Amino acid sequence: MTLRSEMMNDRDLWDLAGAGDTEAFGLLFDRHARAVYNFLFRRTASASDAEDLTSSVFLLAWRKRTQVVLDRDSALPWLLKVADYAARTEWRSVRRYRLALARAGVARDEHPDHADEVAAQIDDERRMAEVRRAVRLLPRHERQVVELCIWSGLDQQAAAVALGIAVGTVKSRLSRARQRLQGLLVLPQER
The missing domain is CATH 1.10.1740.10 (RNA polymerase sigma factor, region 2, helix turn helix motif)
Known part of the structure; x- marks a missing residue:
């Protein structure tokens, strides 16, 4: 190329x-x-x-x-x-x-994936599961904008295209989602 x-x-x-x-x-x-x-x-x-x-x-x-x-x-x-x-x-x-x-x-015969024995991967998956649980509590329409804008790094215009909605709708959903997540996620030092 x-x-x-x-x-x-x-x-x-x-x-x-x-x-x-x-x-x-x-x-x-x-x-x-x-x-x-x-x-x-x-x-x-x-x-x-x-x-x-x-x-x-x-x-x-x-x-x-x-x-x-x-x-x-x-x-x-x-x-x-x-x-x-x-x-x-x-x-x-x-x-x-x-x-x-x-x-x-x-x-079911449960056999753990051998890759899960790698400590870093287990820690990443555990942290991601905690974050995912918090995000899952959001309404679906807010969860979608979090996944696209925050997690995937799309700008709000691109997220609007991906979701088939107006940019203003993406902005308001993202704002509400951020407010909700602040109350749902507990940072490690606050535990």
Whole structure:
């Protein structure tokens, strides 16, 4: 990939990927995979689930590259919307699986993931689970703007595009969410 292509915006790279340019798609992946992974890690509080879902998001992006037209210079809002759908679909699938096991009276054989033995990852997941529990208490519309603006670093305009709402609505939801979270999250020194 040339220096010129690395300076191209996402929309131009997306168009090239749609024409079959795998290097252009690879550059899009390099630009946004970390942001998608972080979004999903914050959603799931599981590193392995976030990795799997990130792969699913980019697989779907590759499959849809000729059908989806980006309306902004960045692909990130669209990728995060796909990530949101992927996480919700995964939760529904896991919930149905657990309900089916419970109805069948089958005990699940729980084997911890060997990666969870890494102390840093366990601590990260524990902290993220605490934050996720607090964010989960927010109304869905406020939770969405927190996930997009605060966790994923989208500006309010990009979040508005991803959610299909006005920028002013994003601003007011974000303000209310911040106020609620201040009351829900206890900092370590306050415990």
